[in-house]
Amino acid sequence: MGENIQELDEQKIEELQVENMQINTLSKSLKKKVKVFTSLIQSDVLDGLKALPDDTFNVVITSPPYYWARDYEVDGQIGHEDSVDEFVNILADVFDEVQRVLHPEGVFYLNIGDTYYSGNGQPKGKDPRSPSRNFMRKKFRAVDQSGWDIPKKTLIGVPWRVALELQQRGWTLRSDIVWNRVNAFSEPSARDRPHRQHEHLFLFSKNRFYSYDRSGLGDEEDVWNIPIERSTRIDHNAAFPSELVRRCILTGSPDGGYVLDPFVGSGTTLDVATELGRHSIGIDLNSQYVEEVIQHLLESEYKSDSWSDHRALLDKEPSGWEDWSGNRANFRKPGSNKKKK
Numbered sequence: 223m224g225e226n227i228q229e230l231d232e233q234k235i236e237e238l239q240v241e242n243m244q245i246n247t248l249s250k251s252l253k254k255k256v257k258v259f260t261s262l263i264q265s266d267v268l269d270g271l272k273a274l275p276d277d278t279f280n281v282v283i284t285s286p287p288y289y290w291a292r293d294y295e296v297d298g299q300i301g302h303e304d305s306v307d308e309f310v311n312i313l314a315d316v317f318d319e320v321q322r323v324l325h326p327e328g329v330f331y332l333n334i335g336d337t338y339y340s341g342n343g344q345p346k347g348k349d350p351r352s353p354s355r356n357f358m359r360k361k362f363r364a365v366d367q368s369g370w371d372i373p374k375k376t377l378i379g380v381p382w383r384v385a386l387e388l389q390q391r392g393w394t395l396r397s398d399i400v401w402n403r404v405n406a407f408s409e410p411s412a413r414d415r416p417h418r419q420h421e422h423l424f425l426f427s428k429n430r431f432y433s434y435d436r437s438g439l440g441d442e443e444d445v446w447n448i449p450i451e452r453s454t455r456i457d458h459n460a461a462f463p464s465e466l467v468r469r470c471i472l473t474g475s476p477d478g479g480y481v482l483d484p485f486v487g488s489g490t491t492l493d494v495a496t497e498l499g500r501h502s503i504g505i506d507l508n509s510q511y512v513e514e515v516i517q518h519l520l521e522s523e524y525k526s527d528s529w530s531d532h533r534a535l536l537d538k539e540p541s542g543w544e545d546w547s548g549n550r551a552n553f554r555k556p557g558s559n560k561k562k563k
């Protein structure tokens with residue numbers, strides 16, 4: 223179904239030296255005949271990001287694989303590193319590349335959950351509600367191995383370790399939003415601590431002064447009470463809810479703006495972006511997810527379209543940029559030190 227990028231533009235390929243990548247572009251016509259592009263890149267996240275232009279996306283929203291939480295059953299997946307430091311570094315390298323493609327006035331929302339260090343010396347039990355967690359019985363997770371220099375049963379603090387590494391690498395950390403998963407599962411095996419109900423959603427900017435539309439927050443500030451949703455699009459049980467994505471897109475991009483999710487999974491970000499009239503790109507390594515998302519989009523009034531048209535659009539200013547209140551609120555554009563009249 224996909225067009226191989228190599229057949230599309232030989233010159234660009236030489237320039238980018240990108241291999242092992244498939245790009246599928248679709249579009250959907252909204253009311254008033256506005257056409258919205260959606261592209262899916264099936265590749266490793268770093269390869270996919272390298273195909274994208276500098277200083278482009280208004281908002282990047284993503285939920286990467288959490289440390290030793292699931293098995294996406296694909297070679298090269300992130301999340302099964304031997305040490306937390308290795309995991310943090312790999313993610314930070316990916317987000318360096320996100321920084322390159324983010325618009326100078328853009329924002330990056332990162333949703334990430336934590337993991338406990340069990341140090342049990344044996345594989346953990348199974349989770350009947352989540353088949354993708356049953357791998358814990360087969361694969362010996364690094365967090366179940368003894369010998370780490372932290373106490374057994376401790377929460378590792380993975381989200382903050384990632385956030386602080388990104389800060390070290392030049393990101394401005396603007397908010398640590400608590401996503402209160404109001405209908406989260408209880409954890410019957412956790413008898414001596416509260417059950418986990420929240421996850422982190424960090425808001426980063428590339429520059430100190432950036433565009434942001436606070437009206438997109440509705441009436442909540444840095445605690446977002448949003449139920450988890452079961453993905454109805456494809457069989458992927460680590461999807462984030464569309465309401466969470468909606469707030470990220472509304473606060474971070476104008477009408478006709480450019481949205482990116484480098485770990486797109488079941489395609490939540492793509493669906494919400496289209497609904498809100500934004501053009502979007504998603505990357506995922508798992509070809510089965512990508513195929514299922516494309517299938518879902520084709521069944522939802524999307525049509526096949528051309529990557530070169532989508533790519534050419536990214537070089538233009540988004541249609542709603544000038545009038546967007548988020549843009550107007552940024553009275554000091556990156557690189558300028560004078561207040562703009």
Ligand SMILES: C[S@@+](CC[C@H](N)C(=O)[O-])C[C@H]1O[C@@H](n2cnc3c(N)ncnc32)[C@H](O)[C@@H]1O
Nearest residue numbers: 266267294299300461462485487488490507508
């Ligand atoms: C937490 S899920 C994302 C779920 C998504 N937010 C949604 O709403 O469905 C993480 C995704 O990262 C993908 N992934 C894992 N390692 C990857 C890699 N090296 N490159 C690209 N994608 C990867 C997995 O296939 C999985 O779909």
